Amino acid sequence: MDADGTGGVLGQIAALRARVAALVEARSAGDPTAGDPLRGLYVTGETARRIAAGPPPGAVRDGGAVRGGGAVPPDPGGTGRTAGLARAFGLSGLDAHVLLVALAPEVDRDFEALYGYLNDDVGRRRATVGLALDLAGTGPFDPAGRDRFHPAAPLRAGGLLEVEDEDRPLPGRTLRVPERVVAHLLGDDDRLDAELLGKGVELLPPEAAGTPPDPASPGARIAASGPVAVHLRERVPGAGAGAVVAALRHAGRPVLRYRPESVDVPAARALLREARLRGAAVVVEPLPPEPGPLVRALVPSAVPVVLAGTGAPDPRWAPDAGLLALDAPDGAVGGPDLWRRELGPLEGDFDLDAAVAAYRVGEDQIRRAARSARALAAFEGTAPTLAHVRHSARLVSAPLLDSRARRIRPAVGFTDLVLPEEPLGMLRELTGRARDRDRVLGEWRLRTGGGRGRGVVALFAGESGTGKTLGAEVVAGELGLDLYVVDLSSVVDKYVGETEKNLERIFVEVDRTDCVLLFDEADAVFGKRSEVRSSHDRYANLESAYLLQRLEAFDGIAVLTTNLRSNVDEAFTRRLDLVVEFPFPDAAQRVSLWHSSLAGTPRAADVDGEIARCAGEFELAGGAIRSAAVTAGYLAAARGSAVTGADVRAGAVREYRKAGRLVPGGGLPWAP
Missing domain, CATH: 3.40.50 (Rossmann fold)
Structure with a gap:
């Protein structure tokens, strides 16, 4: 609240009161109905004759209180709020005077009665255009004065003055100052309009x-x-x-x-x-x-x-x-320093810089995510943790892909993967590329021209069940992002051009938000181009050409999986950042996969030995081993006991038979 603003405006209103008093005196001196208590409610014949016999516009009026012909309006004043308003809105001295006249009844109730008298209508207690110009020493006959009330003039264009009663002639239209302007002139800027x-x-x-x-x-x-x-x-x-x-x-x-x-x-x-x-x-x-x-x-x-x-x-x-x-410049848009300042003290020993590196969020989103993380942590009675930060960041940057992709909230990490060192190392490199791309491609300028984006695209190749989808989930979890699996049934369309439109919607949404996009069985849309022998071949090649161009400008993180790498067009391979081969697990890895799958189950004493035997006899991929472990768990739950070695073998046999393979030790695939 600005007390000087209130005092300055009230001083100007006091000066205006003297001018109003002079005009009242000048008008009442020659008005025979000045003492009539009903004056303003009707017009007598005498009054009509007096008005008809009065001086023309612009002439000197009785008493000399108000003169026409270009009198200089009062200076609204100095360095106060009115002068500041005049500078901000480009007001002339006459504009400032008109504004002050219209403002007076808003801050001094006496002006309602005075204006009612001067308007010759006790029901009209605000200033009119004609009255404002009369008080300025001019009148509605003056083109320059009338121009100050044009919709494009500073007072009205700036929203400082409203002219009501549009159906009346201009001199009789009422003036009103919006409450927000009144509050500003009185020094109150605490609240928004x-x-x-x-x-x-x-x-x-x-x-x-x-x-x-x-x-x-x-x-x-x-x-x-x-x-x-x-x-x-x-x-x-x-x-x-x-x-x-x-x-x-x-x-x-x-x-x-x-x-x-x-x-x-x-x-x-x-x-x-x-x-x-x-x-x-x-x-x-x-x-x-x-x-x-x-x-x-x-x-x-x-x-x-x-x-x-x-x-x-x-x-x-x-x-x-x-x-x-x-x-807007490319690159990181929200730094760890802002995260740190907004989050305050943290719970747990974790690298905040690495935790937030994958989020392409701005200052406003960081503030909202930090507030959400603090509120969630307070609800749980702790300081913000890594889980709180990632949960809140995902909420403010989640893409709108639910109609075309299935969201997976990652619940696994690198410890859940059973892979040789080389593919594991490449998966870690993939997460590093996602975190450091702004530095490498932006600050170090290692991005080539041609409109290339800052996306990270990898191909996971391997037989079914070798862990490709799980690997993508691990990458997303390591980055603190959600995994979105593209639903090909909602993307591929029989009508020409519709598939590309559907893919474009997905790419655009992922470009501007934070997630990991998974194209499972990617050869369905990223397959090889073929020789054009029919219209079908031509349009299929157009679809592939679109995808090649779109991957060049991609800014998000995408993983493509395929069971057969040779099915993917070589032109796509050139645009990939990494190609990770997921090998079929050997016997030692199968033992680890069995133990990992059954880690949370109660197990009998003979389970470990049976796992070793089954891992050697049954050549199963990780996905099949997981299904076999689930079967063993259901068998044990039905009996109400722990998982036994027989349950493990039964699960392995069931998976072999599902695949149509001969069961080791005899028995046909379809045998009970």
Whole structure:
């Protein structure tokens, strides 16, 4: 609350009272009905004759209190709030006077009676256009005075003055000052405009803490440029806008962040007025569909306005506004330092930098994730842990893929994988590439041209059941991301071009969010191109060509799996970061797989020996061993006892028979 603002406005109102008193005296001196208690409710014949015989507009009136012909309006004053408002909105002296006249009844009830008398209508207790111009020493006959009430003039265009009663002639129209402007002139800037409540507007005060932005970054340039209108194209929603918000706040400017759900032009105008009253910048993100009317309501303006979104700007939005188009920089958008500052003390010994490296989230998303992590930790009675951080980060960056992909929340780690050292090492390298890609491809500039993205794409090849899907789940779990398995039935379409459209929707969503995308049985969509012998071959090759181009620009993390590597087109292989071979497990690895699968079950004493024998006799992949272990568990549960060696062998035999193979030791595959 600014007490000086209240005092300054009240002093100006007191000076205005003297001018109103002079006008009242001048009018009542020649008015025979001045003492009539019913004056204003009717017009007598005498009054009509007096008005008809009166002086023409612009002449000197009785008593000389008010003179026409270009009298200079009063100076609203000095360095106070009115003068500051005049500078912010480009008001002339006459504008400031009109605003003060319209403001008077809002802060001094005596003016209601005075204006009722001067309006010759006790029911009209606000200033009118004619009265405001009379008090300024001019009148509605003056073109310059009338122009101050045009919708494009500063008072109305800036939202400082509303002209009501549009059906009346201009001199008789009522003037009203919005409550937000009244509050500002009285020194109250604690709250946002009531018109913005529930509209997705957040006021962010200046904040000089933290690392200064790069002077060459878009945010720093916008903060140093003054009033400017910018469209910022982002790869990750909110990331570029968050960096601009941080730069503006660091430069000492408050920011009004607006998240419109739809095009709301009145709210946009109120937002712009609020920004000019506070000297704030406006950041709008994301833009709603068809944002043209919203953009035209916001630009050009006297404050910085940043419109952020993942789409390209349309010149038709504001063809004459000089809207600048900038691209948000690639690379990391939210640093570990901000995570650390927002999270506060942590529980457990873990590397926060590595834990958050895979998340491409902006400042605003980091703050929301940190608040969520703190709240969840407080609910559980601890400080934030690694699990809290990852859970909250996944919530703010999860893709909208549920209709075209199946989400898997990873529950396994590298200790659950039974693989030789070479494929294990390549899986660890894959997680490292996902974490360090911004440094290697961005800071170190090892990314080639041609519009290549920063995606990480790997191919997992091996026989069915060798752990390819489990490996993808382990990678996602190690990165703290969800795994989304593409549902090919919702992607592949018999109509020409529809498959590519479905894939594009998936790629676009994964590009701008954080997850690991799994194309299981990838040769169904990444198969080899063939010689064109029919229209079917031609369109199949077009689909493959689209995928080749799309992988070049991919920014996410994707894993392709195939049972037969030779089925995948060689052109796809060139675009892969890693090809991981999942070998069929040998006897020693099968023993480990059996023990891993039965680790949580109660086991009889003979189980370990039977596991060793079954691992040598039954050549089963990891998936089959897992199914055999489940069968053994059900057999034991049905008896109500621990798993025995006989249960283990029964599970192994069942898997051999399912595969149509001869059971070691005799017996046909279909034998009971």
